[in-house]
Amino acid sequence: MTADLTLLLPLTVLWPMLLAGLALLPGWGPRMVMFLPLGPLPALAAALFAPRDTPVALPGVLLDGGLELTATGAIFLGGAAVLWFWAGVYAADYLRRDSRPAAFALFWNLVLAGNLGVVIAADIVSFYVFFAQVSLLAYPLVIHDRKPASMRAGTVYLVLAVLGEVAILVGLMLASHGAGGAIGIEAVRAALALPSTHPAALGLLIAGFGIKAGLMPLHVWLPVAHPAAPVPASAVLSGAIVKAGIFGMVALLPLGTPAAVAGNLLTILGFSGLFLAALLAVGQAGAKSVLAYSTVSQMGLVMGVLGVALAAGSAPATVLPAVALFALHHGLAKGALFLGVGLAPLCGRGWRWGLMAVLAVLGLSLVGMPLLAGALVKSAMKDPAGALGATLIGLSALTTALAMARYLAVLPTAKPRRRPPLLMALPFLALAGAALWLPWLLYADVTGKSPLAADLASKLAEAWPLGLAVLLIAGAVAVGLKPPTLPEGDALGPVQRRAAALTAAARAALRAGSRSLHRSRPKPQIVIGEDLDRIEDIFREGAAAAILVLAITGAVVAASLI
Amino acid sequence: MSPLDLLMAAPLGFMAAALMLGPSGRWLILLAAPLMAGLALWLALLPPDAAYLVGQWDLPLGILLRADGVARLMILATALVIGAVGLHALAEPPEKPGHAAQAETFWPLVYLMWAGANAGFLTTDLFNLYVTLEMVSLAAVALAAMGSLAAALRYFMIALLGSLAYLLGVALTVARYDTVDVILLAQVAEADLATLLALGLMTAGLLIKAALFPMHGWLPPAHAAAPAPASALLSAIAVKLGFVILVRLWFEAFAAVTGPAALHVLGGLGAAAVIYGSIQAMRQDRLKPLVAYSTVAQVGYLFLAFPLVAGTVEPSGAWAGMTLHGVAHMLAKAAMFLAAGLMLKAVAGDRIADLGGLAQAMPLTVTAFGLAVVSLMGLPPSGGFTAKFLLLSAAIEQGAFLYAGVLVIGGLLAAVYLFRALSACFAPLAGAGPDTASRGPVTGGVQAVAPLALAGLAIVMGFAGTALVDVSAIEAPWATPTVIQPEAAP
């Protein structure tokens, strides 16, 4: 039975790819949108039933790669599967009137396969392959509607994704070399801790994964790309795909061995992202942008914690479950929030209140409202985050709350008397439910602590930033204060303009240089030509021949006499 | 009967017969070509010691005919070249339109040259060589005169000068040693003034015949105007006899006399010829002068080989390289001139720029030209490559980097000018759009057979390297003499 169940792992990635393949068939493509929800089913099964820590070798594939499901991985896998499933259901309905359903189905499934594959890869090569797949093939999802803004966003996304890929590849190479050429994930992770491994390896990996996970200041692509995609795609981008980066760190950061520089750096960047991104979120005009920044913020939290753990050398077991749980919650909740954005225009009057209520609960959960799942996962994070980290996490409730409030405030309005279609509402509710419920379910299993064991009172006490936030929001609303409108992708615009100017300058310089290079090599005038003709005329004279006879005779005689 | 005498007698007989037959003498080539090829092959397959004294008169007085490796190869190549050129001339009349005299006298002159070349390759007697040299020169000048009298007259004067210089050298040799036989001279030659002067004069005279830079002045104009078969013979045969006599002189008769410095004089001239000829060839915008200057350059290789042969303890490689270069050049250059003749006839002009569209119109001819280019440049597989390879090996082995450099650069320069001509054939017809860039087939395939066969042979030589090297070593002066060891004069 076990043997059979391990086969779920290859199936996890192959099945979506098969679906992708079907999308290529003429005639089938548009219809494959209907089957989007089918993609993650094997993954769900695997997450539930596949044996943990049992590698499945795939001889011949890549560099003799393999797949393996770790306990942490299972949470990521399960969470991703749930999110993808419901987003798929949502998409099946959402995209019914889309003009490019086949392309969407194709890339949806491919990205799905990559996303799932990242989680279950047993070796870095497979990991990298899946990672590239999830990164780059998400590009078509980002630009799916082909609007100019989407295209711009896609370009930014792609550039940073490629940069990230390269950083990861080089980091992996360095690490693998440190491991003596081994490519098993465990071996590589161990090697990263070794002093003999090139120090750049860790940095590059962090940078690479950081790009994917929206690590400040590498996050610039995220707030432009996530909102650009169709709603279900945004949901998986923010909910699941971003987690690929997190999972990369989870899988490869050499926790357990103190790595001060990298750890501290990650900590600083992560926590600064936690706050800055949330504040930037407040300045956004679009609901999806707000959510995207919120994702950056939340991921900053995760990475900050990972940084602390890395710097401190905490054992993986003390960190990873919490991270996994947090990621699970965030993924599902963020997914639901994104779906909510899509639902909002469809919810007339009464429906809207219901929607707002659910969204508010989800928001509060993200903020860390006691008794909600979010608080649970945050509390789990506080342990590995250390004292300062814990404090910061606590404080972040304030900014997160502001961001969530902003989200609710800018939620698109609905036309009256619209009622949401069931196939779109159901996924939303399901995800919301899962987000709120699953952490409770898994908390004990993962952390080994009872979810209720924590002191309720102390929790409430720690919720003071939330209270402050509520006050602030209320005040702002009362005074009519509006947050400044910030552009999506904050630093992106100026950087792009600067880069464009630089490129132009470089081009001009190159052109000038090459022109001067050409000019410095003038075509040789054929002056010698006439001289050669003259010489030749001389040789043609009999007199010259006679003299040459004498000369050569003399030369031979003289040379022989030497 | 032996091929040693028949190779001389048969062409002379054909010459007389052609004279008797008048205009219909041209058909004799149908008999002569296979017969001579057969004889040449027979000669090549003779046992290594094949030689005999004419009239059975002993050496200081008599004349020895000997089939050494050089002779065998040269005669075989000569038979192939003249046979092919002759057959070609049947299909492509060599004369200028209306010049019936040329049409008729062409054939006796060709046979005269054939006999002279064969006799010259076989004999070891310096005075006999003078006579054969005159046979060949006379025929060559007359053939050149069929194109341009002015160029032929120039050629004539310069060649006459060369003959006289050679004759003066022979005279001094006779007086000094009472013999003109190469083999005997090899035993008695001493490095005194008379000998050196004789050697110098003979060398200078022969360099004129061999058209080595800077004595090449006669060659380009003579070739440029001559009819294609005449040019082919001039470049292939006339030039080679002078070279072979020089080989006899420097490596056999006076091997003991020549010092390295003198050899380097020749080698240096050879190197200069390669460079100079190539540069001049690059400057030509007409096809035949280009090919003619290519001969100037190619002749340079032959002499560049002199110091290489002399400078090593095991000269078989360089020797074979030198000999095979001569042979390969004969074949390839003859093929090239024939092809060039056809091409120029087709375009009714002689500029390289006029050649556009020929690759389509006459693919076989252009192929022949191309194959000849390959061999002349020394690209594998070809006789030219085998030769150049051997020479380059020898040069590098001896550390003669100057010569090695010239060998290498010469090949590149050859590529530059020869491919210029070849690629012109691939260009579209001048003045026409790309769609209309085809000419009608200008000549049938028959005319292309001869150049194609010759060029093909030059290529095939590249596959028979070992056999050719072995042949070239037969009775070579540096090898241990196998049989003939004639007694010195009493």
Add this chain to the structure above:
Amino acid sequence: MMTFAPLLLVFLPLVAAGVSFALPERLSAWRNAANLGVAFTKLLVVAYLLNATEAGLVFEWRYEFLPGHDFVLRLDRLALLFVTLSVFLWLLTTIYAIAYFDRGPNLPRFFGFFNLCVLAATGVAMSGTAITFFLFYELLTLATWPLVAHKGDDKSLRAGRIYLSYTLAGSVAFLAGILWLQSLVGAIEFAAPPDLTGIPALTLTLIFILCIGGLGVKAAIFPLHGWLPEAMAAPAPVSALLHAVAVVKAGAFAIVRMIYDVYGIGTVAELGLGVPLAALASVTILYGSVRALMQSDLKKRLAYSTVSQVSYIILGASLIGPYAVIGGLVHLVHQGIMKITLFMCAGALANRMGIKAIADLDGAGRLMPVTMAAFSVGALGMIGLPPVAGFISKWYLGIGALQSDAAWVVAVLAGSSLLNAAYFLPLLYRAWLLPPPPDRPAIRELATTRDRMLILPAAVTALVALGAGIFASLPFSPLGWATLIAEGGYLR
């Protein structure tokens, strides 16, 4: 079969060449049949050989070509790697060429030289001695020239001229190099590397520079690459062939031979020649990429990409580490497959829609999706994105570089990947995402058999490129074979 198998591989294309030259244009169907038949037969022979060679057999045929110089055809594993690549790609290119030209002028000539080219490429691969190698190497130069100049317009002729000047200069330098070496150690057999002890280091270095300099021309090492972009004037099948299999590969292959089978890695390391060569290769990689970025013509961009990519092979060979060698060798194959895909697609685009400039590429994916899909696979592979085969090469090269303590090479690889992405992704972007210009006629990509034949080879190579990446560790995958070669004696 044992000794004659290599001969057969040389003989078969000769037959095809003869048939192609001889048959007049109106019998083109027969010519096509002969070409395809021969190509397919060769594939069968190669399949047999692969099996036999894997079992450890070595096929050899020799003949004394000049005294002391043997003409040796020898099928060792490295040879077979190249032979397989060329034979396989040749079959596809033949199909492609037949469809590409359909009926045009001078096709007998084209296919004749085309086959001579195969002959030369297989010969280059199978050469057992330096001299044999040189023979085929030159034949390759010559047989390619009419192909480059095939169109006969000024540009083609100019390209042909430049091509020849570069390659001939290169081969004479190489010839001088090997002759020099031979004058010191006797005939050079690849199977038995010469004993170089006792030869002054300076001499060896000079010879090495001569040889690599000479070979570097074909391999388009900076600054000897100038001919390659010019040669783009040739028809697409020729470009495909030039870039993927024949010419540049012969150069790269030869450099591998030089380093591993002539000098031996020990000597190269001792003389300290590996690092400068690797540096040069790195410069080429980056330079080629930058230049590619600056091109506005599709084929030119691909050409500079080749300049860059081929140096990966040289980089791998010069790094002298187990992984690097494997990386280099496997890239020999991978680059070939991917680049030929790109060129065949570029050719198909030009042929069907007249697309030559990059700016014309807009919307091409919509009209010719299969072509552009294949193109995309090739491009992604070039960037080194998994799971296309290019990634495997890059991975091995990177690890190999690290093993050889040359971490800077990894930076080069990374930079190159980025540059590759920079010049390939915009192509894909245009093709897939921008609307086609309004004046472009709508075509049906796979309307006729000829159209399908035009696309099929590229589709096959694209799939192979994918497969070679995904199933890299199967025994007969390029990687598997390269590993076999490396284990067969190229590892310290």
Add this chain to the structure above:
Amino acid sequence: MTFAFDLILCLMILGTAAIALFVRDALAAIAFFIAFGNLMGLAWLGLDAVNVALAEIAIGAGVTGVLLILARARLLALGDAATSTGSPLLLRLGALAACAGFVVLLAAAVLSIPPESGLDRVVAPLMPGLGIENRVTGVLLAFRAYDTLLESFVLLGALVAVWSLAPAGAWPGRPADPGMADAPMRRVAGTFGQLLLPVALVMAAYLVWAGSDLPGGAFQAGTVLAGGLLVAGMGGTIGLPSSDQPLLRAALVLGPVVFLAIGLAGVAAGGLLVYPAGLAKALIVTIEYTLFLSIGVTLALLVAGPPMPGASDPDPEGKG
């Protein structure tokens, strides 16, 4: 002859040569050249080389002289006086230095070789086997017969070469009339020719016959015959033949072909140009006679030049 005679002769040779070379007028130059040739003949007599002296006077001075006169006349008719024109001084000085240096070198080399008749000792014992007395003839037609054979073909080839120069439309035809411009002279020559031709024939035949044992031989005899033919031709006694006459052709190739045939027949006796014992003299005489005839005709035609258009011939019978 005394040394003084020799010395004076040599100085005269040099003097006439210098004048022949450098005098301005072409006719004077040729005249001095003929004188030079005759003096050369004397020199050969002084060297006891009667055979060569005959050849030099007949061919070197005679035939060459006529040839040059004819050429000069034809050039003059075209307005080319063939006067010697000066070269740049620098060239002359350079040439002078080079030639003077060369002469010194050559003289030194010449003086370093003792004059001796080394091979005479080799030739002498072989002569009895040939049955002839004249050693030079022996060398020419036996020991070095191969040279002579080839040489006869050179002569033939030269005629072919001259013929090849015939302008378009003139082939097959006759050479331009070498005749005298003014009628009286022509009549004189005609009468003279009528007389001379048979005399020349007889004299030449004798020279050949004598050549076996006394000085003389085929070449000298052929020259005499040629001279006779030319004078006759100039005078119009005989017309110059058309180049395609079979008889003429036969006469041209007869000598060389017989020579060649005998040479090849020698293969039966052991090799090329081997004369069977006892037959040597007969064969040599046969060769000489046929050769003399061919040489005579050939030389005459060589002098006459290529066929020219409009060269009509009053005597269709051809060669006498």
Add this chain to the structure above:
Amino acid sequence: MDLPLPVLLSTGHLYAVTGAALVGLGLYAFITLRHPLRQLLAVNVVGAGIFLILGGLGRGPDATDPFPQALVITGIVVAVALTAFGAAMIVRQAQTRAAAKPAADDNENPAP
């Protein structure tokens, strides 16, 4: 006249040196003279000089070597053959040049 010269210079040497001088003279003329007919003349003088060297050095105390004599005769015949051909070419060249002036050239390109 009884000069001491014979002791220094034998008859053979005298003629041979004269021959050498003729060669030099002829060569000088060949170089400095422009007209082909005069050059032809010069060549003949050179030839005569060479023959004289041959003969002079073959002059033994009692007889003159027949071998060089035979060579000289052969040489003279070859020389006259070539001279005849040369003269014919010179005349033909002059004719074609003269013809080329008024009418189209039929036999050669105008000489450079």
